[in-house]
Amino acid sequence: MPVRSGAMAIQQFPVSGSVRSRSGLALVMDGTLRIGPLIPIPQLLREMTVDPIDVMREAGIDPALFEDPENTISFTALGQVLSLCVARSGCPHFGLLVGRQGGISSLGIVGLLSQHSPDVRTALRNFVLHLHLHDRGAVPTLEVQNETAMLGYTIYQKNVASTDQIYDGAMAIAFNLMKTLCGAKWQPSEVLFCHAEPVDREPYRAFFKVPLRFDAERTALVFPATWLDQPMQGVNPQLRRILEAEIETLNVLSDGDFVSQLRRILQSLIVAGCPSVDQTALLLAMHRRTLNRRLNALGITFKQLLDETRFEIAQQLLRDTRMPMVDIAVSLNYASTSAFTRAFRRWSGATPAAWRAALQHD
Incomplete structure (x- = not known):
């Protein structure tokens, strides 16, 4: 730009x-x-x-x-x-x-x-x-x-x-x-x-x-x-309760877009290696059936959202690091490099290696 x-x-x-x-x-x-x-x-x-x-x-x-x-x-x-x-x-x-x-x-x-x-x-x-x-x-x-x-x-x-x-x-x-x-x-x-x-x-x-x-x-x-x-020193429990209430208010005001909230959670879970629907529902404090029902109402599936988020992280790793493809595949929880390559080609129309090489020639 x-x-x-x-x-x-x-x-x-x-x-x-x-x-x-x-x-x-x-x-x-x-x-x-x-x-x-x-x-x-x-x-x-x-x-x-x-x-x-x-x-x-x-x-x-x-x-x-x-x-x-x-x-x-x-x-x-x-x-x-x-x-x-x-x-x-x-x-x-x-x-x-x-x-x-x-x-x-x-x-x-x-x-x-x-x-x-x-x-x-x-x-x-x-x-x-x-x-x-x-x-x-x-x-x-x-x-x-x-x-x-x-x-x-x-x-x-x-x-x-x-x-x-x-x-x-x-x-x-x-x-x-x-x-x-x-x-x-x-x-x-x-x-x-x-x-x-x-x-x-x-x-x-x-x-x-x-x-x-x-x-x-x-x-x-x-x-x-x-x-x-290790316990924290100098903690003020009363101040903590005030802060928790203010943060709860901010969360309510800022999380109006349910899909954006889900993407943020999935980004953390993918990096941590546990991007399951059950873990996502747990962090949202809802049952997995409730999560799937809300996604269905929006015309999107959990797998679609997970794939889109994996694609975003894959692009970042290919663009900003020199990690080998095998390590990127492991980071994104793919069973093999070939599985990651097939998924990336489906998302972008190019292999990860070709996509990275094209960036270097821009």
């Missing part, structure tokens, strides 16, 4: 892409996220002797967007902004620098509820269940296998530039989030990135101080699952 500039381009992305609840919190629409974690961008640019106003205008957004953490920005605009930040500053790890300054406080009401949860497991469950109120272009996941836990983040929004920068920032924020929840002694055993290895790994080593793996199956923090049972 070409970068636009000038007054007409600014009008393309208004200061806020969402309406607000009575308490003034943003109702985040599909394909957008709260500006809160991105607030450091203008100051970082100034420190690198780059005029942030020029960058914002070239990206086609109003610089005033960054004056209120409850404003929202589209993922498309964010990708353009980060691409320009990297180009103008000459800093290839700009997204990491943005994320380093973020943490639980930058996640608004979702971060606050996590901070006042009784234990780390509940805190992360609240984070995963409610981050869609803050971010509707990606999904977080929490997976526990044997003695290992993985806190991940997967972008599903299409046609987003600089996803590597977004992933870097997300992992830095998640790292700071876990430090707040668990204390200074918490350390991941490994940090995974689904994008290619950067030319210079040193900024990543200096911040995370643990083994790093690039071109991984997903982007995630890997840590011992025993941390999940």
